[in-house]
Amino acid sequence: MSRLFGPIRQNGYVVRDIEAAMAHWIDVLKVGPWFYIDRVKTDWFRHRGQDSALELSIALANSGDLQIELIQQRNDAPSMYKEFLDSGREGLQHVAFWSTDYQSLYDRALGQGYRLGHEGQIGGEQGRFAYFDTGAPANPHAGTVIEISDISGNKGRFFEYVRERSRTWDGSDPIRRLR
Incomplete structure (x- = not known):
């Protein structure tokens, strides 16, 4: 557990083919169901x-x-995902920490010297997220990005829904497509 961020709640994998990545997690690792x-x-x-x-x-x-997130960027817009792929890597790109007091955690991270790489919002103000660089390329852990995510709203309830579905998953309906 991080004394700054709390427990790691998610591993995020940046992939070039999200369908193939889901198939791997389902067929080889028997993890699911996937909410896509x-x-x-x-x-x-x-x-x-x-x-x-x-x-x-x-x-x-x-x-x-532990939540597993698969991410496939669909365009060439600037992002830390694109930087990761352009550096020749694919796979684990970030670990995420969740908070119901997002702004306080965001401010503490910046106060500790973390550098903001990218940030955004999905589904309103309680859907904020930020990704921080972990250091210069000479840092042996550079590239494993830190994400913080606000789970005080609908996103938190959705994440709990995903977790509960995994507990009783029998292997059927492995990919659940959402709009």
Whole structure:
């Protein structure tokens, strides 16, 4: 558990083919069901302080209490996801911490010297999220980004729904497409 952020609640994987990634998690690792949103609508998104027209698809499932997020960027808009892929990597890109007191956690992270990489909002003010750089390329852990996410609203209730569905999943209906 992080003394600054709390427990890790999610591992986020940036992938080039989200359908293939879901199939791997379902067939090989037996994790599911996946809640898949083909085109996520953001209220706003900024990369390194500049507005960016990010287009992405995400899929969410749980392995126990740990949420797994798969992310496929659908365009070339600036983002930390694109930076990750452009560096030749694919896979685990971030660990996420959730908060019902988002602004306080956001301010503490900045106060501790974390550098904001990108941030945005989905579904209103209680859907905010921010990704922080973990250090310069010489840092052996650079590239494992820190995300914080506001779960005080509908997003938190949805995350709990995903977790509960995983507890009783019998392998049927492994991909549940959402709008």
